[in-house]
């Protein structure tokens with residue numbers, strides 16, 4: 221029960237920032253949001269909120285919002301205010317004409333992990349079910365698709381096996397590629413609490429930087445950027461040598477160990493120490509702590525945003541399988557989702573390679589199942605284009621029209637100059653967005669104002685597979701409409717214009733988000749994420765629930781694979797024979813420094829929301845490049861002076877500051893600031909568009925750069 225009684229004007233929802241998925245109570249007065257507090261009953265946060273979550277109500281000013289549709293019929297025109305009918309009819313006519321002339325793959329949807337599950341579901345069905353293109357991908361491709369492919373390759377399903385409660389049961393926390401203290405602050409407080417209760421618990425942090433998270437670790441492995449696979453293989457080598465493996469578990473529940481064993485024989489502590497730039501003794505200590513267990517691994521973008529992202533995930537999961545540390549309290553590989561509903565997007569198949577209910581587009585049976593569920597003849601077989609591929613295809617003219625919903629690719633994509641050139645070249649850019657002035661706005665031919673936090677109803681799933689029902693506290697301002705509603709209205713209009721026997725009215729019969737949820741729920745029946753036992757009513761009465769939660773169950777499942785049976789054909793988990801490969805781009809004489817990027821405590825993504833809250837700039841007023849003091853001295857760069865940071869893809873002018881966090885030859889820029897907030901493009905302009913061949917996730921964490929002092933006149 222709640223310690224503080226919930227006031228009549230408080231409405232239950234969740235924070236719309238990170239994947240912790242904290243429950244909030246939104247306070248309203250006379251139709252306006254006036255405050256927010258943590259929901260004491262929500263199992264993700266038990267009433268706590270971080271600085272971002274506790275200022276959510278300050279981000280709801282109508283002055284910062286897009287309030288009316290806008291339209292320009294020619295690129296040289298200025299967009300004018302238009303009605304919803306005029307705007308949606310125009311877009312439907314243009315989409316229909318392009319599809320008629322060039323085929324369905326000439327259009328694409330680029331959506332977002334900020335959308336609710338119901339919004340995601342409609343967009344996915346609109347593209348794959350009505351139009352017949354798999355060109356629907358999401359900004360979640362930039363943050364967690366390597367976690368998806370890592371889980372699938374090893375465990376057979378995209379399902380994090382652990383839950384937040386496991387933090388309290390772990391004897392060793394292995395945090396890799398995650399500055400949890402900044403990116404998932406409330407989860408980090410739970411880690412601090414667990415450590416305070418059990419000072420014997422070991423915390424190992426793997427990160428090239430001495431982040432706030434790393435500073436509180438018992439052991440910080442400051443590996444060179446991109447060397448994670450070498451470290452994890454080296455740890456397996458030590459575990460083999462030290463007899464720390466659970467051979468009974470390996471024999472009963474896994475396959476592929478012999479091949480991996482032969483590979484990791486080469487990864488001696490000496491060799492791994494040289495590759496990673498750390499001490500042999502630290503590799504041995506980490507291996508012993510991990511092996512003793514129970515060990516919970518928590519990991520995020522440092523592993524995912526890499527050309528070896530799938531292998532990094534798999535190599536870490538290998539350690540859990542080899543030590544039998546999975547499916548029991550305090551143990552398991554636990555990927556943290558960056559966005560509030562990246563998990564929900566995966567559930568509905570809102571990515572170019574996925575289908576509803578954790579199905580794979582490449583699987584003909586899965587395509588047939590979804591076609592049957594949707595009442596259509598077939599789902600197209602042709603693979604859809606993923607995030608980077610969509611913008612490349614716009615650039616080469618094969619995609620003519622793109623609909624962007626709730627995301628800001630003109631700030632967030634790698635190799636930004638190429639993306640901006642592509643958006644310039646597109647025949648039609650539709651932007652569905654809640655906030656004014658994002659970098660993508662200036663490329664939009666049509667603006668569709670969307671509802672936002674506190675106004676929407678639907679569901680989200682957080683990092684631990686927990687589904688929460690969000691209730692609207694207020695109505696959307698002026699003419700803004702809900703995301704699912706805009707997509708549904710468009711689908712009905714487009715359906716009338718396409719040469720198709722599909723009945724759009726039957727495909728999109730929704731008048732409330734609950735209708736969409738109920739349809740989505742049915743697509744999960746019998747699948748690993750079966751949620752047929754969950755309804756809006758149950759979520760309101762009993763609170764947020766973990767999946768799976770099949771019909772007839774009383775509760776969801778905290779921990780997966782407790783029986784050692786995995787989602788592979790023979791029920792056995794698969795060791796992946798991971799081989800270390802270096803980053804896509806290497807430093808050289810011309811570009812001798814490593815650039816890494818990441819998040820700050822008080823900002824979020826491209827700042828379209830946090831940038832509207834003045835007090836969130838108290839922590840950091842402007843982006844700076846953090847450098848090792850020795851590197852600054854060698855270049856005669858003084859603290860706080862301006863430097864030019866550049867490589868072949870672009871350049872930025874920023875202030876430089878020395879930082880104890882940075883090892884020699886390494887630099888760091890926060891990824892939040894873009895041209896909306898400064899006089900140049902953001903850090904992602906310097907990042908390569910190279911991506912992991914399996915997950916298609918780009919290497920947003922590393923580039924080679926040079927830094928020059930800017931001489932002021």
Ligand code: SF4
Pocket residue numbers: 235236237238239240241242265268269270271272273274403404405406407
């Ligand atoms: Fe929001 Fe994440 Fe902070 Fe929780 S930890 S309040 S979900 S930003």
